[in-house]
Amino acid sequence: SIKYALISERREDRIYGLAENLGSAEARIKGVTLGGEPLELSIPHADHAKALETLLARLANYNPQAIGHRVVHGGNLTKAELLTPEIVSRIEAATPLAPLHNPAHLIGIEATMRLFPELPQVAVFDTAFHQTMPEHAYRYALPQNLYTEHHVRRYGFHGTSHAYVTERASELAGAKNQGGWLSAHLGNGSSTCAVWNGQSLDTSMGMTPLEGVVMGTRSGDVDPSLHLFLASNLGWSIQKIDSMLNKESGLLGLSGLSNDMRTLVEASGNGHEGATLAIEVFCYRLAKSLSALSCGLPRLDGLVFTGGIGENSAYVREKTLAYLPHFGLQFSKEKNNALARGTEGRIDNGTGPQIWVVPTDEEGRIAKETRQVVEQLA
Known part of the structure; x- marks a missing residue:
C-alpha cells in the first residue's frame, strides 16, 4: 500500500488517502479531497509505480513545493536529509536491515524524482529519532566485530510517530x-x-x-x-x-x-x-x-x-x-x-x-x- 498526503504550508489543510490492494484486480485509491469529499478510484492491477504515477498526476495541479518520503530504515543517519545520490545510496545500503520496506521506498523516490525533477525531495527516517539512544541502550551483547563491521545494533522504528505524540502530549501538559x-x-x-x-x-x-x-x-x-x-x-x-x-x-x-x-x-x-x-x-x-x-x-x-x-x-x-x-x-x-x-x-x-x-x-x-x-x- 501507499499512504499519501498533500499538506498546506501551515498544516491546516490536507488531501490524504491510501492506495491499497496493489497488484490485484481490486487495486484502488481511497482518500479525501481538499473539500472533504470522499474519493475512490479503481486502478486494476496497478503496482506501486503505476499507483504513484496516478496519484502524483492528480496532485500536480496543486503545485507542490517539496516532497517528503517516509523511509523506514536510515541506518545511522540522525535526521531528515535532502535526497541526493549519496543519501539514496545510504538508503539502498540499509535495505538488508529493512528488506520489506526500503525497496518500496526506493520505488517511490524514483517515481517522484522522475515526475517532479525540479522539486526538492526529503527522506524522513523512522530510525533517525532513536539515534539519540545511549550506547548501552542500542548495543546487543554480541561480539564487537558484528557491530563495528556489520552494524548489528538496535535501531528502533516508529520514530516519526513517537516524536510527534510525545511533543504534542508534553505541549498539552x-x-x-x-x-x-x-x-x-x-x-x-x-x-x-x-x-x-x-x-x-x-x-x-x-x-x-x-x-x-x-x-x-x-x-x-x-x-x-x-x-x-x-x-x-x-x-x-x-x-x-x-x-x-x-x-x-x-x-x-x-x-x-x-x-x-x-x-x-x-x-x-x-x-x-x-x-x-x-x-x-x-x-x-x-x-x-x-x-x-x-x-x-x-x-x-x-x-x-x-x-x-x-x-x-x-x-x-x-x-x-x-x-x-x-x-x-x-x-x-x-x-x-x-x-x-x-x-x-x-x-x-x-x-x-x-x-x-x-x-x-x-x-x-x-x-x-x-x-x-x-x-x-x-
Missing part, C-alpha cells in the same frame, strides 16, 4: 519537549519508546521491526534459540521461520482468528478463548515493555497512547494500565471510555503521571521536517 514520557504506538505494528526532553533514550524495536512487543502478525520478542529448535526438529528453513514470525504470529497466531484488535475484543466478549488470550498477552507484554523502558528515564511525567489500537481501544488501554499500578498511573474510566475515533484527550484522574491519548500525525511530522530541510537550502 504545559512543557513542550520537557520531562520524561513513555509512548505506546499500537497498531498492526507496535512499539514503545522512552523520551526525555524530546529525545529518544530507548525503544522496544531493535535491529528490525520484529523485536519488542506483541503485534498484529509479528511475534515480538522470542527466545533466539527458537530458530535452532524449529530448524533441527521440524526441518524449517530460515526463510520459513522468518515468515512465520513476521506474518503468522502476534495477535493472529495467539488467537487463531485475526490480527485485528476490534475483531478480537468482540470475539472475546462472545467467549472466544483464543481472542481472550491474545488480548491478555498483548496488554501484559505491553505493560512489561513500558516498565522496562522507564528505567531509562530520570523521572516519569506521563504516558501517551497512539496508533490505531492506542487511539481507539479503551479496553486495551484499561487492561494495560491495570498492570502498572506501581507507577501511580490512575485513570478515569469515564474519560478513557470517551476517547476513540481520532479524539485527543487526557484520561488520568489528576494524581500521579499524566496519561494522554494523542492521534498520531506522521504525515504532518514528515511535512514539518521536510519544510525545515528545504528552508535550510534557501
